[in-house]
Amino acid sequence: MKFHVHLLLSLIQKIIWRQRFLKFFLINECLQQKVIIEVKMKCKKCQSKALEIAVGRKGVTSVAFKGESKNQLEVIGEGIVDAAGLAETLRKKVGYADLVSVEEVRER
Template structure:
């Protein structure tokens, strides 16, 4: 049974947010994790067989104050794309691999000095 878990975590900057997402994704059975809420302060985890209490404790220990908000059965997403026909493929211009770089630019050529390093600080 897929379940959707929402945990509110006190996150004040981007480093805390990325750390919380890494911890949430690292759990067993996790299929997806996302930041939700008004101030991106809630971690929403969807998966099968996730231990919500263990995940909350881990977030408390590693990140900051965490509170389990809800645990519910995940509803399958209803896609309206199946009803509508797919748009035809668009044929267009593909830029060359080094688009925007000078034509004489060589990124793989390395020239080593003949008598050692020219750096005298070493």
Template sequence: MTMKQKIVIEVPLHCERCKKKIMTICTMADGVTSVTFQREEKEKVVIIGEGIDAAGVAACLRKKVNKYARLVSVANDT
């Protein structure tokens, strides 16, 4: 049984097109159940699911959307 994960990736959101692209990439990753955006001091995408390759998602975002996508945290969500 895999644990539910909460992954936070910091990624600048320049426009609505970027936001849609980020959403598409994140939702296509295996095990993802929800994707939300947080706009506090920095723009962050919060991904929740089971068995997600956090480093792989961050690398894909860096490659396809923005050179600056930083993996902030990966935590087991209860």
């Protein structure tokens, strides 16, 4: 009898942990983020390379140049966890890149 109770408690505990994990995963997966990276680009080829790198990331839904001199890359997507990694890749492939902000996109 004790064995069955122990087995039942173990199964219940696994189900609870699985539900917590799925709840956490679904909440974080559905959040949209807006990442703004300032990039120094010398030519049009550098701009297209920066766009290509940003669009190639998983979860990206929108990429655009913003700012007065079009030197800020705005990347919007779901679950863009590695904004620093994106800035580092742009720094290596394009030139100077500085992570300006990372924020949650709110629905209107």
